[in-house]
Every structure is written in structure tokens, then in C-alpha cells.
Amino acid sequence: MKLATYKNDSRDGQLMLVSRDLKLTCSAAPVVKTMQQLLDNWDELFEPLNERYQALCSGELLAEKFDAQKCHSPLPRAYHWADGSAYVNHVELVRRARGAEVPESFWHDPLMYQGGSDDFIGPYDDIEVPDESMGIDFEAEIAVVTADVPMGTADDHAGNFIKLLMLVNDVSLRGLIPGELAKGFGFYQSKPASSFAPVAVTPDELGDSWFDSKVHLALLTHYNNELFGKPNAGVDMTFNFNLLVAHAARTRNLGAGTIIGSGTVSNKQGTDHGSAIVHGGVGYSCIAEVRMIETIRDGQPSTAFMSNGDTVRIEMADNDGSSIFGAIEQRVKIKK
Amino acid sequence: MKLATYKNDSRDGQLMLVSRDLKLTCSAAPVVKTMQQLLDNWDELFEPLNERYQALCSGELLAEKFDAQKCHSPLPRAYHWADGSAYVNHVELVRRARGAEVPESFWHDPLMYQGGSDDFIGPYDDIEVPDESMGIDFEAEIAVVTADVPMGTADDHAGNFIKLLMLVNDVSLRGLIPGELAKGFGFYQSKPASSFAPVAVTPDELGDSWFDSKVHLALLTHYNNELFGKPNAGVDMTFNFNLLVAHAARTRNLGAGTIIGSGTVSNKQGTDHGSAIVHGGVGYSCIAEVRMIETIRDGQPSTAFMSNGDTVRIEMADNDGSSIFGAIEQRVKIKK
Numbered sequence: 001m002k003l004a005t006y007k008n009d010s011r012d013g014q015l016m017l018v019s020r021d022l023k024l025t026c027s028a029a030p031v032v033k034t035m036q037q038l039l040d041n042w043d044e045l046f047e048p049l050n051e052r053y054q055a056l057c058s059g060e061l062l063a064e065k066f067d068a069q070k071c072h073s074p075l076p077r078a079y080h081w082a083d084g085s086a087y088v089n090h091v092e093l094v095r096r097a098r099g100a101e102v103p104e105s106f107w108h109d110p111l112m113y114q115g116g117s118d119d120f121i122g123p124y125d126d127i128e129v130p131d132e133s134m135g136i137d138f139e140a141e142i143a144v145v146t147a148d149v150p151m152g153t154a155d156d157h158a159g160n161f162i163k164l165l166m167l168v169n170d171v172s173l174r175g176l177i178p179g180e181l182a183k184g185f186g187f188y189q190s191k192p193a194s195s196f197a198p199v200a201v202t203p204d205e206l207g208d209s210w211f212d213s214k215v216h217l218a219l220l221t222h223y224n225n226e227l228f229g230k231p232n233a234g235v236d237m238t239f240n241f242n243l244l245v246a247h248a249a250r251t252r253n254l255g256a257g258t259i260i261g262s263g264t265v266s267n268k269q270g271t272d273h274g275s276a277i278v279h280g281g282v283g284y285s286c287i288a289e290v291r292m293i294e295t296i297r298d299g300q301p302s303t304a305f306m307s308n309g310d311t312v313r314i315e316m317a318d319n320d321g322s323s324i325f326g327a328i329e330q331r332v333k334i335k336k
Numbered sequence: 337m338k339l340a341t342y343k344n345d346s347r348d349g350q351l352m353l354v355s356r357d358l359k360l361t362c363s364a365a366p367v368v369k370t371m372q373q374l375l376d377n378w379d380e381l382f383e384p385l386n387e388r389y390q391a392l393c394s395g396e397l398l399a400e401k402f403d404a405q406k407c408h409s410p411l412p413r414a415y416h417w418a419d420g421s422a423y424v425n426h427v428e429l430v431r432r433a434r435g436a437e438v439p440e441s442f443w444h445d446p447l448m449y450q451g452g453s454d455d456f457i458g459p460y461d462d463i464e465v466p467d468e469s470m471g472i473d474f475e476a477e478i479a480v481v482t483a484d485v486p487m488g489t490a491d492d493h494a495g496n497f498i499k500l501l502m503l504v505n506d507v508s509l510r511g512l513i514p515g516e517l518a519k520g521f522g523f524y525q526s527k528p529a530s531s532f533a534p535v536a537v538t539p540d541e542l543g544d545s546w547f548d549s550k551v552h553l554a555l556l557t558h559y560n561n562e563l564f565g566k567p568n569a570g571v572d573m574t575f576n577f578n579l580l581v582a583h584a585a586r587t588r589n590l591g592a593g594t595i596i597g598s599g600t601v602s603n604k605q606g607t608d609h610g611s612a613i614v615h616g617g618v619g620y621s622c623i624a625e626v627r628m629i630e631t632i633r634d635g636q637p638s639t640a641f642m643s644n645g646d647t648v649r650i651e652m653a654d655n656d657g658s659s660i661f662g663a664i665e666q667r668v669k670i671k672k
Binding site for chain 1: 439450451
């Protein structure tokens with residue numbers, strides 16, 4: 001099943017069904033009005049909604065053309081958004097660039113922080129930041145959305161609670177991170193509003209590309225209209241989504257609609273730290289990694305962070321080249 | 337205005353008006369059904385709801401006896417719960433006990449972490465923890481609830497957005513904190529579900545005790561039925577709520593219903609680090625502070641953290657001795 005949320009005059013928008021090929025859409029309203037209501041009542045609503053979805057895909061329903069520009073993030077606001085760092089290559093790069101080792105524990109105990117979820121922005125909305133000097137960066141990631149997960153759920157059961165997959169742009173303000181991490185309480189101001197690709201999909205929509213609780217497809221990032229990264233999200237993912245969900249639920253229940261992110265997708269591809277598209281590599285899912293490579297190689301970074309007007313596009317295609325989630329397409333706008 | 341949420345068969349409960357003396361209650365449903373709906377539409381709903389509240393307090397409405405045992409936390413789930421550490425004495429104690437100084441920046445740049453808000457527990461619900469050895473502790477705090485706060489709101493305007501005040505028990509698992517902080521991403525597993533006192537109140541309900549964006553009243557904590565702390569929440573609060581809200585909104589909008597906490601209330605009272613009730617002091621709002629005093633004095637802590645069956649009661653009385661928010665009364669229950 002594929003789902004989107006059209007913006008309307010309410011905070012939570014209007015839940016829409018979207019055909020598998022992303023061409024057609026119809027309201028989910030005869031069954032359920034919002035994405036959160038669906039997640040709150042997944043078991044009761046899934047079958048009737050799926051019937052409507054199958055009818056949409058087979059052309060039996062009166063449908064309109066799907067317009068991604070009308071979309072908010074699938075959950076315009078959520079009760080819980082926790083982001084892991086499952087691609088330890090990304091963490092290793094960050095640390096190596098500042099001369100620090102990766103502690104051995106990082107390979108079996110996931111890093112996870114909780115991000116703002118009360119004010120997500122839409123996939124085509126501007127990235128508004130108060131100051132260009134804050135080190136504006138994108139981070140292309142995968143995320144899952146869960147049903148209610150009981151405290152103490154083991155990773156081998158966690159998969160039962162994963163209902164949807166999404167793409168995320170976890171915008172980071174790199175200039176604020178060192179100060180915040182030095183304070184010891186983790187990220188807060190350094191993580192402004194995240195956005196998500198227009199369409200959330202049930203795992204079965206990925207077919208054979210979803211196994212071992214990972215998405216085995218390339219995550220495509222274009223920066224200012226040039227291909228910047230195409231790492232495979234199934235490669236070098238040290239902690240799969242089952243492990244991330246279990247980590248999140250160790251000491252708490254997770255409420256329906258909890259979003260758990262993978263962290264920045266990053267592949268080593270047999271090299272020390274991956275390599276750029278221009279050097280024949282799979283590239284990167286954030287600017288910071290390029291800067292770290294440059295720092296390791298040249299002693300200092302040469303690629304700048306994002307400036308006013310810079311754009312980022314994040315998307316994922318299936319094995320036939322068709323977009324699965326639609327695209328995140330955002331522009332940086334400095335808010336005076 | 338005083339508001340509570342009665343548990344019912346929905347996730348968000350039933351919004352109730354509670355009389356000033358906490359004796360009577362009536363449903364808010366003729367105006368609004370849930371606390372989140374009220375916060376989403378505060379400007380339009382405040383007046384009609386306040387009319388109903390005044391009628392309740394003056395005995396003009398058919399009302400029932402208020403039963404705090406029926407209450408969930410005022411917001412059973414929220415889109416944003418960020419907790420500051422406004423009482424730097426608390427931070428100083430933590431640091432001094434491990435031989436570290438408080439960085440100078442801590443006196444002008446608040447510490448803040450984001451906590452789980454998808455699964456709050458009620459004021460009388462058990463504190464369920466998977467393992468007694470995790471170092472279970474209470475933290476008695478004040479919190480404010482905001483309307484929508486635009487990004488970049490300055491502290492001298494932030495007060496306009498503070499709609500409600502609450503009491504919090506920000507339960508902490510002390511044994512998990514050092515490991516999590518060492519990873520650099522802040523608290524996550526070390527902060528299980530928080531609970532809030534049954535009644536949320538508009539700031540005017542505090543009369544002269546609410547000024548300079550602080551609550552100038554003692555916060556009373558009883559541990560296993562003995563008075564453990566009575567620090568004044570208006571004393572030694574380095575960052576008032578206006579500053580905490582402005583800090584939270586520096587790089588993001590805050591959605592309606594954002595909860596911002598004060599951190600553990602802690603008074604020095606002219607001593608180095610405050611002192612216990614038995615020594616004539618105002619005591620403490622968490623066990624960790626006592627253990628830190630003991631560590632500084634004796635080289636090691638002697639007071640244990642909470643065990644299965646231990647109870648905590650958190651409450652605040654006005655200058656006439658009447659409870660303002662009702663009480664948080666919880667018992668630790670180890671979940672096998």
C-alpha cells in the first residue's frame with residue numbers, strides 16, 4: 001500500500017492513497033482521515049484501506065492525478081521521531097576527521113537521538129534556517145513507522161511492528177553540533193525540521209528489495225541538480241531496522257506512529273571511507289562526509305555547506321527505475 | 337483555568353475542567369474534547385471554555401466530584417517534550433561528584449534534551465522498569481505547555497506563548513546515563529516514560545507566585561511517605577521559562593502542545609549544594625543529588641536508588657496550603 005498526506009486547512013492534512021506507479025490518487029477518507037488515525041488503528045483499518053488501494057491500482061476507482069506538490073510529509077507531525085546511526089561508516093568518518101577512534105561498543109550498541117517531530121515540513125517546502133553560517137547540511141536516510149511497540153520487544157519480534165517505510169531529509173546544522181555535543185545532552189538546536197518523501201509505503205511494496213529488515217536499493221541524492229550520492233541502503237548497515245526498533249523500545253513503549261530513522265546512508269564500497277561520484281564511487285548522502293574525506297586527505301575541507309538557494313533532491317528507484325516514494329526536493333531559504 | 341484529562345477508551349482521553357479548589361469537575365466536551373485540540377485552537381476556544389470554567393467554580397454548573405485517580409497526564413501524548421536543566425546547582429552537583437567543573441557557558445546557554453512524549457503515563461500509574469539495577473530515580477520538575485511558537489522568538493516575547501503549567505516526574509535510569517552520555521548523543525534509554533500531575537493550570541491561577549516567568553513556590557517531594565524535598569522553584573532558577581522556550585525555538589518552530597521542562601528543581605539555600613530535610617535544609621527533588629552530596633562528603637554514595645514498591649509523591653501547594661495541580665503518586669514496578 002502507498003500513502004500520502006495532502007495539505008489542507010488542518011494540521012494533520014488529508015490521508016490519500018497513491019497508486020503503485022505514483023500516477024493516481026484518491027482520498028482515504030471513506031476509511032480514515034489522517035495518517036495518525038490509521039496508525040492508531042492499523043489492525044482494524046488495514047484491510048478495508050487495502051481493498052480501496054487495490055481498486056485504485058486496478059483502475060476501478062474514480063481517481064485523480066497524483067500531485068506530489070500538494071503533499072505534506074506523510075505524518076505532518078508525529079509523537080516520536082528517533083534517528084539511529086546505523087551506517088557506522090558515517091560515524092567512523094566523522095570521528096576520523098577529528099582524529100578520534102570509533103569505540104568498539106559502537107559496532108553493537110546503536111547511537112540514537114530523538115528529533116523534533118511537532119513541526120515536520122513537506123517534501124517540497126523550503127529549508128528555513130536563521131543563519132547561513134550555521135553549516136546547513138542535508139542527510140538522506142530511510143525511516144520506518146511503527147505501530148504500538150511494547151517495552152522490551154526483542155529484535156526478532158520488532159519486524160512485526162514495522163508498518164511503513166519512508167525517505168527522510170534529516171537536516172543538520174553542522175556548525176552547532178560541536179557545541180551541543182560538548183554540553184553532553186546531544187543534538188537539539190542543531191537539528192531543525194526534518195522532511196519526508198511524499199509517499200510512505202508498506203514493506204511489501206519493496207518486494208525482494210526488503211529483506212533482513214533493510215532496504216536493498218540505492219538512495220539517490222542530487223545536490224544542485226548533480227548526482228551526489230547513490231549508496232545502497234542495504235550495504236554497510238550495521239544495525240537493521242529490527243535492531244533499531246528494539247533499541248528504542250528497551251525501556252519504554254513506543255506509541256503508534258513512532259518514526260525510527262537509519263541515520264545517514266553511507267557505503268565504504270571496499271575503500272577506506274567510500275568515494276565520490278566523480279571518482280567513480282557511490283558518493284555520499286550528506287556534505288559532511290565529503291568534507292571529512294577532504295579533511296583526512298588535505299588537512300581541511302574544501303566543499304562548502306549549503307547556502308541560500310541551494311537545492312537537494314532525495315529519491316529511491318526500484319529495480320525497474322521507477323520512483324518508489326516520490327522525491328524530497330528542497331531549497332535552502334535563509335529566514336531574515 | 338484548571339484542566340485535566342480523564343482516561344477513557346481513547347488514546348487522548350476526555351478533557352475535563354477542574355474547579356480551582358480541585359473538588360469539582362465537568363467535561364469540557366461542549367467546547368472541546370481533548371487537550372491537544374484545545375492547544376491546537378487555543379485562541380478560539382479559550383473564551384468559551386473559560387466561561388464554562390467560571391461557571392464551574394461558582395457552582396452554576398452541574399458538576400461531579402473530581403477524582404484524580406481517573407486522570408491520565410493532562411496530555412496523554414504530546415508532539416514535543418523538551419527538558420531543560422535550568423537549576424544549574426543540580427548540574428554543578430552532578431559534575432562536582434565526579435570531580436568535573438561546570439563550564440562557564442552553562443550559566444548562559446541552557447542544557448536541553450528531548451524526551452519521549454508518545455507514551456506518557458498517568459499521575460497514579462506505576463513506574464514500570466525492566467530491571468531494578470538500572471538506577472531508578474525520580475526528578476520533580478515544573479513544565480510549561482506552549483501554543484505555536486515561531487522560530488526565532490526572543491525570550492522577551494516567549495511568555496506570550498506559555499499557556500499552561502504542569503508538574504512532572506521525569507523518571508531517570510541513572511545506571512544507563514554514563515554509557516549514553518559517553519556515546520555523545522544524549523539521553524534515550526535512560527529516560528523512560530514521564531508522568532505529570534493530574535491538573536494543568538493557566539499561569540494566572542498562580543496569582544502573585546508566577547512572576548519573572550518562574551513559579552515562586554515550594555515543590556514538595558515525598559519519598560516513601562517521608563518529606564524528601566521542598567525547594568522553592570523560583571530560587572536558583574538560572575534560566576526562566578521564557579529563556580527555555582526561546583532556546584527551544586532558536587532553529588525550529590514549536591508546535592502547539594510543546595512541553596518545556598525546568599529540569600530538576602534544586603536550591604543551594606546559601607550552602608555549597610543545599611542540604612537534606614533532616615539537616616534542616618530544603619532537601620532535594622531527586623535521589624541522585626543526595627548521592628552526590630554523600631559522594632562529595634564520604635567518597636561514596638550511601639542512599640540507594642528506587643526499588644520495586646518504592647513510592648514517590650510530587651505536589652505543590654499555594655500560599656494557603658492548597659494543592660494547585662493535584663499530586664503525582666507513583667510506585668516502582670519491575671516489569672518481569
